[in-house]
Amino acid sequence: MNWLYVLLGAMVGAPLRHLTDRAVQARFGTAFPWGTFTVNVAGSLVLGLLAGAAAAGVAGSELQLLLGTGLCGALTTYSTFSSETLRLAESGTFGYAAANVLASTAAGLGAAFAGAALAGAVWP
Amino acid sequence: MTGPEPGEARPRSAFRAQAPVVAAVAAGGGAGATARYAATLVWPTPAGGFPWTILWVNVVGCALMGVLIVAVTEWRTTHPLLRPFLGTGVLGGFTTFSTYAVDVHGLFEDDRPAPALLYLALTPVTALAAVWAATAAARRALLERPAGGGAR
Numbered sequence: 086m087n088w089l090y091v092l093l094g095a096m097v098g099a100p101l102r103h104l105t106d107r108a109v110q111a112r113f114g115t116a117f118p119w120g121t122f123t124v125n126v127a128g129s130l131v132l133g134l135l136a137g138a139a140a141a142g143v144a145g146s147e148l149q150l151l152l153g154t155g156l157c158g159a160l161t162t163y164s165t166f167s168s169e170t171l172r173l174a175e176s177g178t179f180g181y182a183a184a185n186v187l188a189s190t191a192a193g194l195g196a197a198f199a200g201a202a203l204a205g206a207v208w209p
Numbered sequence: 210m211t212g213p214e215p216g217e218a219r220p221r222s223a224f225r226a227q228a229p230v231v232a233a234v235a236a237g238g239g240a241g242a243t244a245r246y247a248a249t250l251v252w253p254t255p256a257g258g259f260p261w262t263i264l265w266v267n268v269v270g271c272a273l274m275g276v277l278i279v280a281v282t283e284w285r286t287t288h289p290l291l292r293p294f295l296g297t298g299v300l301g302g303f304t305t306f307s308t309y310a311v312d313v314h315g316l317f318e319d320d321r322p323a324p325a326l327l328y329l330a331l332t333p334v335t336a337l338a339a340v341w342a343a344t345a346a347a348r349r350a351l352l353e354r355p356a357g358g359g360a361r
Contacts, residue, residue, distance in 0.1 A: 087246075088243050088246055088247070091242055091243055091246040092239045092242070092243050093239075094242070095238045095239045095241070095242030095243070095302050096235040096236070096238060096239040097235075098238060098242070098302070099234050099235055099237065099238020099239070099241075099242070099297065099298055099301055099302045100231045100234045100235045100238065102234075102238075102297070102301060103230070103231065103234045103293070103297050104231065125306040125307070125310075128306065128307035129306060129307045129310040129311065131307070132307040132308065132310070132311045133310070133311050133314060136311050136314075136315070150246075153308075154242065154245070154246050154249075154308075155242055155246075157305075157307040157308075158242050158245060158302070158305040158307065158308055159238045159239075159241070159242045159301065159302040159305075160307070161305050161306035161307040161308075162300075162301040162302075162304050162305070162306060163267040163270060163271060163304035163305060163306050163309065163332070163336055164267070164270040164271050164273070164274035164296075164300040164301060164303070164304040164340075165274070165296070165297070165300075165301055165304075166306060166336075167271040167274065167275075167336045167337055167339070167340040168271070168274045168275065168278055168340055170337060170340075171275070171337070171340050171341055171344060186333050186337070189306070190329070190333060193306055193307070193309075193310040194310050194313055194314065194329070196310065197307070197310035197311045197313070197314040198314055200311075201311075201314055201318070
């Protein structure tokens with residue numbers, strides 16, 4: 086029944102990504118894919134925190150499947166990120182395409198480190 | 210975009226218009242994430258090992274996204290819920306950015322900087338190559354039909 090935790094988490098995470106993307110686009114426009122950037126960084130932060138909590142022994146396997154594999158996994162996306170990067174490159178804005186890859190990777194990795202550091206501070 | 214609705218009717222009609230899309234994204238996302246979880250069970254990554262399974266999940270998901278975008282934006286007019294279900298939902302839920310970022314961190318934590326840096330660079334390079342190549346292949350297969358062949 087482990088897959089049910091993944092399914093439940095993802096059925097919240099994926100629509101949350103869609104609604105966040107719409108809200109961010111309504112506020113900041115569609116020239117740069119800030120919506121996907123936002124969910125990818127936020128999801129990496131939460132998953133980093135969860136991984137740290139799991140390492141500290143305070144997050145069980147069910148919670149990891151629900152919030153990690155399911156919610157954070159579906160909240161974040163690589164396919165839309167790649168597709169939006171290709172769209173930027175094809176429309177001639179190579180600078181934006183490169184910035185999207187570098188900024189998303191750097192910010193996502195930074196968020197994962199920050200989440201893990203936060204977990205280390207909360208559950209030493 | 211929702212139609213021009215004056216006054217108080219707008220928020221409710223916007224919600225009504227969004228509800229099927231949100232449901233399609235939720236259903237697709239659940240299916241995609243469950244498929245990703247299944248892939249990690251079939252091809253488990255040993256503790257401290259190189260996360261090949263998630264790398265392949267992301268690369269395959271990016272290639273399929275390239276095909277889907279060509280199919281629904283350049284090839285055919287499809288059902289309005291097809292792209293939210295398959296793209297935002299299934300492929301969005303199948304692929305993951307957070308697991309990639311946290312696995313890179315984990316490799317650094319395990320004092321394995323070389324695999325960490327390799328995984329850090331290999332994922333965007335292969336994923337972008339996959340979406341680019343799949344988009345080009347889909348355009349060739351779907352859009353560049355021989356003259357008169359199969360056209361209605």
